[in-house]
Amino acid sequence: MFGALAQKFFGTTNDRIVKAYRKRIGAINALEPELEALTDEALREKTAEFRQRLADGADLDDLLVEAFAVVREAAKRTLGQRHFDVQLIGGMVLHEGNISEMKTGEGKTLVGTLPVYLNALEGKGVHVVTVNDYLARRDAAWMGEIYQFLGLTVGVILHEMDDEQRRAAYACDVTYATNNELGFDYLRDNMKFQRAAMVQRPFNFGIVDEVDSILIDEARTPLIISGPSDDSSEMYRRVDALIPQLTEEHYEKDEKSRTVSFTEPGTERIEELLREAGLLEEGGLYDIENITAVHHVNQALRAHHMFARDTDYIVKDDKVIIIDEFTGRMMEGRRYSEGLHQALEAKEKVTIQAENQTLASITFQNYFRLYPKLAGMTGTAMTEAAEFADIYKLEVVEIPTNLPIAREDHDDEVYRTAKEKYDAIVEELAEAQERGQPVLVGTTSIDKSELLSRLLKEKKVRHNVLNARYHEQEAHIVAQAGRLGAVTIATNMAGRGTDIQLGGNLDMRIADEAAPIEDEAKRQAKIAEITAEVEAERAKVKEAGGLYVMGTERHESRRIDNQLRGRSGRQGDPGTSKFYLSLEDDLMRIFGSERMDGMLRKLGLQEGEAIAHRWINKALEKAQQKVEARNYDIRKNLLRFDDVMNDQRKVIYEQRIELMEAEDVQETVADMRQDVIETLVARHIPEKAYAEQWDAEGLRVEVERIFGVNLPIPDWAKEEGIADEEIRSRITDMADRKAAEKAANFGPDVMRMVEKSLLLQLLDQKWKEHLHHLDHLRQAVGLRAYAQRDPLNEYKREAFDLFESMLAGLRETVTQVLAHVEIRPREEEAAEQQLAMRQQAAFARMQESHPDPQAAAATDGADPMPQGSDRDGERAAAQPRRAQAQPQAATRQPAARMDKNDPSTWGRVPRNAPCPCGSGKKFKHCHGAVAAAGPAAE
Known part of the structure; x- marks a missing residue:
């Protein structure tokens, strides 16, 4: 009670922090008239002036007010956008190495330009981290206009780039990249044999966009660079054929901890089946000589009973592709490790890829702690504030919205069965479309989004489906989800990074409809027509109640629910949000729905009726908090183990750099x-x-x-x-x-x-x-x-x-x-050329992976090392490029591709074979003159 009274009179801790930042806002605003009077050239010269002051002994904090004012003026001239005062506060929070929590639609992308410019003045490089290539490319081009106007260089790291392009991008003042690309570049750099071949500079300052997604959701599993090991695909197929012969009495499944294991009768039955198949030669299943069989049957059991098609993964183009639990996107190239992905491939009867051996790995937790200064921004971080402070030493500051939030958040409606829930949802969607109110519907899996789509088709409700199957169009679908009468079904938070504007996204419509028109007069007329349409539609949508966000199920994390809810009510727009639940939903079913079902029956709840009360919301939040606390413990435990390897990794990598230099x-x-x-x-x-x-x-x-x-x-x-x-x-x-x-x-x-x-x-x-x-x-x-x-x-x-x-x-x-x-x-140059040749051939088989967090959850309860995934195939096959890898991994190239003048095309050449250069000498006496008798020898 006293705490509530104190907050009422003195404000919360967050309020006091924000109030302290407001003192500088006046100083920044006071410079605006002076900067508006400058020419473009004079404004650009401010960058050189700031750099000179830094060289003369000033620090970044001394320049903050002026630098922020200069960036705001540059944004007005290049993008036609002026930073709000609250955005300036967000920029200060980021500059100080903290997390800025800003609601959806508050312009986080623009906020990032303020601390990025200020910190880039030192010339040490600033990394802006995004969740996918689309956002990295978009933001580098969009915000890059401001930096380039002010005389800074901007680079972007994309998946398809080679080493030279990457090195050039990292050398820029500002570099946009995904978390995966940054981590893999770090690992590859520490596998190279020349310092000049490394692409990254020493770490300086990083700003992580969607920081909760990267540092929380993806923190349980490491990035891995691996090489192929022995093929055992036939074993997976033979074991997979045995699992359907088991019944429910043969295994126990725990959905809370996502584990499945054999019962005693199950162990006896699988031993019997293995002996009949000739896969168990002697002894029992758990005898030391049968350890391989144990591995295969356990993974096959998990594949069949813990992982569901169209929920955890989909099958496409003869491949099993993981679906991200948090975004609903397909994770191309990402693979579960420890043979789980191979077991799923055997279950789905697709081609089984070879398992891999780890060559280098690092978790995002330890990668991002390499930055001397780190900051982040997101719409939902407060629920994980303790974890950010404990693991990353990052404080979360909630930034007030530019305009008051007008969204109305209703209590959850709870139905007894899923059928009743979906009937109510379809009825509500039909009514919303009739009155012209746009609706964004959040589902938790592909199959549920497609079930809802089928029900809407029967009811003849027009709608768009956005899930992992159609993620290529996600930005366009989400951008127009605010149009009159639009119904958009999105799996979890697919479409992140794209704003939903009432009446539709004007910029995207102009790009799609007006940009292709070549005639300038016609194009301008079309732009005017689209602008008028959007304005008129926006007024109608506001009158209809704004964007209606509808959740079809509670997620185990409150953040994901808040992300969905936060799509509505941007920049003071009207809006509504409501979650529809049933006792058959996963979260409700796992956390005591039987007791609640009995209670609802006693209350006389009839079919089709729902119960809505804030107490139910509180109970659900308590269940979510329990899951979040458990996941936090898992991540913390993983970090404790990984810290041991991380200390050793630092020693090895530092030693390598010293040796190379x-x-x-x-x-x-x-x-x-x-x-x-x-x-x-x-x-x-x-x-x-x-x-x-x-x-x-x-x-x-x-x-x-x-x-x-x-x-x-x-x-x-x-x-x-x-x-x-x-x-x-x-x-x-x-x-x-x-x-x-x-x-x-x-x-x-x-x-x-x-x-x-x-x-x-x-x-x-x-x-x-x-x-x-x-x-x-x-x-x-x-x-x-x-x-x-x-x-x-x-x-x-x-x-x-x-x-x-x-x-x-x-x-x-x-x-x-x-x-x-x-x-x-021989000449030193020829010897180095031979080394480079072997390294180049070796790299062709190096593969990258980022284990899937959901797979980690499946084993977290039983094992201090969560299961990961191998990202193989596409990445290596598509680009025999980049860093030199282990010389032992070199492979012989097909003769048709061999060029006698290019040693990098020769692959592994036997020492006593004729040299491919055509000299007539043996290879060991020609280009293979450097040879060693030992493990690394050719």
């Missing part, structure tokens, strides 16, 4: 050689041991294996008074002498290049193997909880041991390979 790595190699020798001696000649306890013969064998030299170590051990230091010194002298001889024989330049390239290749190979080991550890460590051990602590300890072991293995392998390397004296 170094003129030579001779000193590093010498240190590794010394470490290996000390480890060998310590292992075979223990401290304080007597000479007769030494394993001199074992040391001799190891030295010969690693250095290729047979030293008389057993004889040394018999010498009077000899100590381990003397033996270590003799071995070191031999190793250093041999290395110096190689450098002298082959030339210092070639030797330094070979050392550097081999060190990078072997580091990548060891890191890849380490990631593989961590994957297995992460999947198994959860079982330690049964032994009363904390899985996280166990994972930290063992991951550290694995990392130490990897580094020791790297030192030994590098030392061994360099001791055995054979080099033919």
